[in-house]
Amino acid sequence: MKLKIAVLPGDGIGPEIMNVALDVLKAVCEKYNHELEYKTALVGACAIDATGNPYPEETHQLCMESDAVLFGATGSPKYDNDPTAKVRPEQGLLAMRKRLGLYANIRPVTTFKSLVKKSPLRTDLIDGADFMCIRELTGGMYFGRPQGRSEDGKTAYDTCVYSTYEIERIVRLAYEFALKRRKKVTVVDKANVLATSRLWRQVSKEIAKDYPDVTTEFLFVDNAAMRIIQWPKDFDVLVTENMFGDILTDEGSVITGSLGMLPSASIGEHTSVFEPIHGSWPQAAGKDIANPLATVLSAAMMLEYAFNLKDEALLIREAVEASLSAKFVTGDIAEQGEPSYKTSEVGKWLVDYVSKH
Ligand code: IPM
Ligand code: MN
DSSP: OEEEEEEEEESTTHHHHHHHHHHHHHHHHHHHTOEEEEEEOOOTHHHHHHHSOSSOHHHHHHHHHSSEEEEEEOOOHHHHTOTTOSSOHHHHHHHHHHHTTOOEEEEEEEOOGGGGGGSSSOHHHHTTOEEEEEEEOSSGGGTOSOOEEOTTSSOEEOOOOOOHHHHHHHHHHHHHHHHTTTSEEEEEEOTTTOHHHHHHHHHHHHHHTTOTTSEEEEEEHHHHHHHHHHOGGGOSEEEEOHHHHHHHHHHHHHHHSOGGGOEEEEESSSOEEEEESSOOOGGGTTSSOSOOHHHHHHHHHHHHHHHOOHHHHHHHHHHHHHHHHTTOOOTTTOOTTSOOOOHHHHHHHHHHHHHHO
8 A cells, every 4th residue: 555644843842753763664665565755844834934934835835745644742941932023833723623624632541550550549540441532623712803902012912712613523533433432421621600611511512412322411611621631541532622622632642641643633624633632842852752652652553543554553552562571662751770771762663663563
C-alpha cells in the first residue's frame, strides 16, 4: 500500500518527536512492504517567522493532497508573552482544523501497566481505566464570533456558538464508537448555566433514542472533572464541546501517567490529522529529552484510522509497551533512581523492536 502523508513538525520539541515517529513509521512500512511517501511543511511559529502566516496556503494544499497528516506541536513563548501579537502560532492549528473540517478529536485515555505507579492517583483507582474522549473541535468558544475587545480595550468577549447540526454529527459519532466498546456514552455539558449546553443535551437525548443498547449519562462539566480522576473506570465514551474537551483531556493525561503519552486523531470532512495532545515544550526544544511516545502512538492511530492497517498499528503499540516494560524511557516517565534515555535513543530502541518483531 502507498501511504501519502503530510508531515508538520511545528514548533519547539515538534521536530525531535516527529523524527522518532517517522523513523518508527519507516521501519513498519519496510516490514510490511508499504511505500511511505511524505512531504514536510510549516505550521505555527516557524511558519509565521518564514511566511507571516501560521498556516500557509502551501501547507493547506499539501494537507488536502495527502491521505493523512502527522502533526507535532505548536506554540512559542515569543507569542505567549505578547498578548497584543496580531498573529499567533495557535491560529495555524485552529485554521487547519477549520479548513480541513476536523470536527471530531478522538483522545483515548488508557493506562499502561508499567506506568500506573507514575500517576499521582491511587493505583487501584486507575489500573485498567480505558475511555475515549471525543472532543468537538471546530465550534464553541474557539471559533464563535464576535470575539475581541471593546474600543477602549477595557472589555473583552468570546462567544460560544453551537448549531444542532454540529452537535448531532459529533454525538452520533460518539454512539458509533460506544457500540464497538462497552456501550456507554457520557455527555458532558454545563446545561444548568449555558444555552449551548442545553441544546447539546436536547439533541443528545434525541440521538440516544436511536441507540437503545447504549447507556447514556449526562454530567455537568465540573462534576465530570471530579469523577474522571475519582472513578476513571466508570467512563467508556465521553463526548463534549471544544473547550470542555480541551481541559478534560489534559486532566485525563494524569491517569495515563504523563502528558507525553496521549495521542489523538482529528477526523472530519477532509484529510485526518494525527497529533499528540501536548504542547511544544519550548524549554526542552533541541535538548533531545522530550517523550516521543504520544507522537509515535499518534502515528499508530494514523495507520489504523486513515489506512485501516490494524496489525501495523498494533506492532507500534507493542513496541511502545515493550519500551515501557524495559524501562527504556525519557525522564518524564522514568522511575526514581532509574536511568532515563534521550528522545533519539528511545527512537532507536523502538525501531529496533519493530524490525525484530
Ligand atoms: C490542544 C491544544 C490546542 C487547543 C492549542 C494549542 C490551541 O491545547 O490541541 O489541546 O487548545 O485545542
Ligand atoms: Mn489542549
